[in-house]
Structures are given as C-alpha cells and as structure tokens.
Amino acid sequence: MKRVVVAPDKFKGSLTAAEVANALADGLVTGDPTLEVLCAPVADGGDGTVAAVVASGWSPVLVNTTGPTGEPISASYAARGSVAVVELASAVGLEALPGGVPDPLGASTFGLGTVIRHALEGGAREIVIGLGGSASTDGGAGMLQALGVRVVDAEGNDVTRGGGPLRVARRVDLSRLHPAVAQTRFRLACDVDNPLLGRSGATAVYAPQKGATADDLVALEEAMTQWARVVRAATGRDDSDRAGAGAAGGTAFGAISVLGAQTQPGIETVLDLVDFRRVLAGADLVVTGEGSLDAQSLHGKAPIGVAAAARQSGVPVVAVAGRSALSDIQLRDAGIIRAYTLAELEPDLDRSIANAADLLRRIGRTIAATRSTVGRRGES
Template sequence: MTRVLVAPDKFKGSLTAAEVADALADGLVAGAPSWVIDRVPVADGGDGTVAAAVAAGWTPVPVDTTGPTGLPVTSFYAVRESTAVVELASAVGLVLLPGGAPDPLGASTFGLGTVVRHALDGGAREIIVGLGGSASTDGGAGLLQALGVRVLDADGRDVAPGGAALRHAARVDVTGLHPAARAAHFRLACDVDNPLLGPSGATAVYAGQKGAAAGQLVVLEDAMTRWAQVVRAATGRDDSRAAGAGAAGGAAFGAISVLGADIRPGIDTVLGLVDFRGRLAAADLVITGEGSLDEQSLHGKAPIGVATEARRAGIPVLAVCGRNQLSDTQLHRSGISAAYALADLEPDLYRSIRHAAELLRRIGRTIAAPSDELATLSTRGES
C-alpha cells in the first residue's frame, strides 16, 4: 500500500490549493485504487493561508471589514484555541482593489486591523498574519489605527488613510492601543528581507508593482521616512532598517515597532499550522506544486518548502505545475525528483487554465501507473 501526501499551493488564476489537491487525488485513485491519499493544501503566507489552515481543521470565522480603498468586504480568519490566522490578502489585498484599479497613495491596511481586532475580541492571544498580496504602502499605519493607535498631524488631527498622508504625520499616540494587542504575540509570515526605507525598501522595490508612478514613488518614500521618524519618537526603537520591515508595503514595520511582532518564513509558518511534519511521517510519496515553477519558486515558495521538509525525512517528492521553467538540476537540488506540467499536455495557455482540473487528473493517473513508478522516482536525482 502506497501512502501519498498531496500538498500543493494554488494554481493562481485557475484553481485553489484544495481544488488542485482534489483533482490530483482523483487521478491518483483512478490509476491506483489501493493508494491512500492524504490531502493537505498549503500556501506561502499570501492568499490561501487561511484556507490552508481551515482545510487542516481550523475553524473559519467571517468578519465584515473594509478593503484597501475603504469599501466594505467580508474576510475570513481561522482560529484554533487561542491562536488566530489572519490573511492580509483577504482583507486589504491587491485582489480586492475595485475594478483592479490601483490606489498606491491612498490604499490602507486599516481593514486588516479590523480583522485582527475581531480576533482579539474573540479571545485570540497569538495572531499569525500572512503578509503576501498587499495593495498598499502605508507602513502598517492603517493596521495600527484600527487597533486604537492615533496618527496625528501638527494640528492634532488624525491623518487620512493611505501612505501619502503620512507625510503630514507629526506624532503617534499609542495610549489607545487595544489592551489585548499589548498582551498578544504577533507572528508575521513573509519571505522578503527588505527594510522599510532606501533603494531596497518597501517603496523602491514593491510600490511600482502596486501602480505607483515615478513621482508617486518619491511621495511614498518621503511618507515612509516621516512615518519611521514619528514611530521612533513614540516607541523609542528604530526598526526601519530591520530585515523584513518592508514586507507588505511596510505593514511589517508597523507591526514590529508597535506590536512587537516577529517574522518567520511564510511556508514554514503554514507547514506548522497544518502539522505537515506529523502527516509526512505516514507518507511514502509527496506531491506538491504551484501554477508556475520558476526562479521565483526557489526563494521561499511553497513547493520548495514542502520538498525541503520531505527530503529531510527521506521521502521522494514530485511536483505538478501549469508550466515548468526550472531545469532538472534545479529541481533535484530542491529535492524534487520530477515535475509534471499542464503545458506538456495542453500547450494553449487559455485551454490549460480552463481545463486545469481535468489535466491534473490525467497527471495523477500517470503518476499512479505503472506500479513501479515510485521505485523509479525514488532513485532519481540522488547524486
């Protein structure tokens, strides 16, 4: 009896991680009915993080909040005992921009803070925040304002939402910070080491991806510089150069400086949430994957994290993907014996996306037969 742990990330724009796992499992069982399949969808700390926790048995909690531009949205977080998993992308992410239109100067993380406040009010005292997919560059100011922190201008008025308004920040008042936030432990799941400021900072590296033009980049860098100064004055600490402080448009900076948050790699955090190591102990084969296996995958993405853990346990790993741009050498160095791409079955991108589940079922059947496939794969790439 072969026991297979199916642990994919989403195929962005096509299937959720759970849908990928289901399609693969269907194909595997069709090809080898005796195989036992354990499905554990994963994520890298961005969108899909809460869904991965829920698939692993955590309880979903809906909450009404506001999106990156202040419009109402409904988000979800996951809870288990006194721990909550919150996902920035599902509250104030790029995917929630109305009509997909960016608002680089005005987008805010306030809605994320509303979700965190809801979790704190519900009794959570450890808050895990997946930081991927941010639509804003506000240094975490909105997150903190939703938790009771006031950001004031020179006339003592609250500054407006969004990163650009922070150019007018004169003082940060933390006396109104939610009492439970003072006692809670915050953990940030992210995979970047950028500081808040400078040529490798939140604005210079990421704001352009959120729609900021050249002149707006100057505005945002000035705003983040001012924000760092007033936060330092209020807290007595300067985290603007800390590795990872620039994550999610600097949301990490605000959480580190005011909430005392620490940072861990996204995939490592998610694997802990879903008890991946415990489930790995019962597996003979692991299948992971994501929409595109490429150079970016090698830097903290879910399939490589899954493969790294499996390799430590001596368990062979296969990957599935929409397209594969990694060489065999790169795959093997990452602990992946072989990769199966939808593009190999359906070169047309539109049709591949549209029929991804059907193609994954075909790949599952291919992996499951012939019966000696596992023995063959387990010897590949060992040198």
C-alpha cells in the same frame, strides 16, 4: 506505494490549492484505487494561507471589514484555541481592490487591523499574519489605526488613511492601543528581506507593482520616511532598516515596531500550522506544486518548502505545475524527483488554464501509473 500526500499551493488565476489537490487526488485514485490519498493544500503566507489552515481542521471565522480603499467587504481568518491566522490579502490585498483599480497613495491596511481586532476580542493571544499580496504602501499605519493608535498632524487632527497622507504625520499616540496587544504574540509569515526605506525598500521595490507612478514613488518614500520618524519617537526604537520591515508595503514595519511582531519564513510557518510533519508520517510519496515552477520558486515558495520537509522525513517528492522553467538538476537539488506540467499536455496557455482541473486529473493518473519508479522511499 500506498499512501500519497497531495500538498500543492494554488495555481494562481486558475484553481485554489484545495481544488488543485482534489483534482490530483481524483486522478491518483482513478489510476490506482488501492492508493490512500491525503489532501493537504498549503500556501506560502500569501493569499490562500487561511484556506490551507482551515483545510487542516482549523475553524473559519468571518469578519465584516473594509477593503484597501475603504469599501465594506467580508474576510475570514482561522482560529484554533487561542491562536488565530490572519491573511492580509483577503482583506486589503490587490485582489480586493474594487474593479482591480489601484490606489497607491490612498490604499490602507485598516481592514487588516479590523480583522486582527476581531481575533483579539475573540480571545486570540497568538496571531499569525500572512503578509503576501498587499495593495498598499502605508507602513502598517492603517492596521495600527484600527487597533486604536492615533496618527495626528501638526494641528492634532487624525491623519487620513493611506500611505500618501503620512507625509503630514507629526505624532503617534499609542495610549489607546488595544489592551490585548500587550498579552499577544504576533508572528509574520514573510519571505522578503527588504527594509522599509531606500532603494531596496518597500516603496522602491514594490509600490510600482501597486500602480505607483514616478511621482507617487517620491511621495510615498517621503511618507514612509516621516512615518518611520514618528514611530521611532513614539516607541523609542528604529526598525526601518530591519530586514523584512518593508514586507507588504511596510506593514511588517508597523507590526514589528508597535506590536512586537517577529518575522518567520512563510511556507515554514504554514507547514507548522497545518502540522505537516505529522501528515507526512507513513507517506510513501508527496505530490506538491504551484502554477509556475521557476527561479522565484527556489526562494521560499510553497513547493520547495514542502519538498524540504518531505526530504527530512525521507519521503520522495514529485511536483506538478502549469509550467516549469527549472532544470532537472535544480529540481533534484530542491528534493524533487520529477516535475509534471500542464504545458506538456496542453501547450495553449488559455486552454490550459481553462481545463486545469481535467489536466491535473490526467497527471494524477500518470503519477499513479508510474508509482513503481517514483514511490520508493529515499529516492529523493
């Protein structure tokens, strides 16, 4: 084994994907200085997506925008030529809430729309939106308001931002929608198949994670139902039952219905953006990972997508995680030879999180030392 590609996602609450990759790379090279190690951090379409794309050579663009509850913040998107990659989480995600305090009825995607507007006015004609980590349930209304769409009540007044106020929406005016939208292709990096409404919809499934009480859930479902009604009247199409429309508090619904967006699996979109198959050329081993490998990982998470791409190229894969709840059979079915965990080295969770970088370096050295058993092509 001579060339190793290190392609992890973040270890949430501990290290970014780039930090994980760098720590593993340090350990690998320390364990075997003859190795050529290429760091290629990835993401699944949620927070960290822009950072992963920038790490692959795209240009970062900083934008002054507003957070989910309207406070001024800065967010970045990635640009290359006429393509831009925008991350919902960095502008209006849960981690952007002031003090971490949720506002289930008032949180809005307006700040995401501001970032998209900036990309449009910068010449982007293909925009990829990573939808993970939303703090709001507003059906994408705020995003569209930032792009010029008017949402008005029975008296013709603009409806205030947030999901709750959409209960009084009576009309959507698309006449001032940013003109560049018509010339732009929108792609949504999204791994959920929930519709906008109903028992498996955006409100019922995801709003409780954003602080919604039982009363809030009733109000938000009424608001999303009304929002779907007025959007249908304005566009002539009903996407409320479409699989994935409920993603990111229904942001996908607004993007699909008004921007003509198409949904795509998150990790596959990111791997395409970072040209991961080119990165794989000549590799003898891929090291991937995330904070926790579990049953949820098997449904569209980054390590599984990386393993699938590597398997198609005949490159064996090992994974590194804080902990793993997957059996050896599950790992091998996913194309992963072996999983190394921080928990094996440090069972105490708090110490493991605090010392994650050092533990990852130790694992990197271990992988380098056992290269003869994990670095043979086709073993996956």
